Amino acid sequence: MRKIKRKAKIYIPDPKFNDVLVTRFVNHLMKNGKKSLAYKIFYSAMNKIDLIKKNEEKSSIEIWKSGLKNVTPYVEVKSRRMGGSNIKIPVSIPSTIRITKAMKILVTCASIRNEKTMANKLAFEIWDAFNEQGESIKRKENIHKMAEANKAFSHFRF
Template structure:
């Protein structure tokens, strides 16, 4: 066998929501090892979602999870060299990588927003992902369009 299967990492649950997925998200959000600041940003974003949601019956954590599901790409394109030309081959993404890509997509799209603080940026990006709007959803749809355009090369999978 060339590749061995990677062991899935076990994350400890976070202190407030007791959810391992939150810890994983905060690890992606963290910069320069400052986890307490990343937790503070995430928790304040959750509070802002509680203020924004209005009549929505779901909790802020459920809104965040639904937002992640809405921006989760199911297929991606990878470049492969075939006879002197690089072609884009669509490949399905593993469930673990779907979550990672969705988290990174959400954080990167939140970072380029125009709000003042990162917690504001994150809260509004999560809310727009929940409503299936915003930059993160557009990027996910762009990934799917590229895969759809190159589905003729799907038989060249690695």
């Protein structure tokens, strides 16, 4: 074996929802090591979602989880040098990396929105992802379209 198997990280559950997935998301949301600020942004976004939802019987954390599931990509393309050219090969993504990519997509798409605060940006992006619309869903679909377009090269897997 050339590659050493990486040890799985152990995450401590967050204080409010007692969920490890929330801690992972807050770690992606965090900038410059300011985790308490990232938690404030996430929790205020959850409160905004509670205000946004009208006749939805789901809680805000369930809306966030289903929005995250809607954004999750299942395949991606990786470049590989064949002969003198680079070709893009579609590869399925392992489940842990899938969740990480979905979180990164959600955070980056929220940060480029045109709302006033990051909590508002994140809340509306989560709501759009829950309703299967918005920039994060477009990014996921673009990843899947690229993989579908390069399906002819799938037999060159790594």
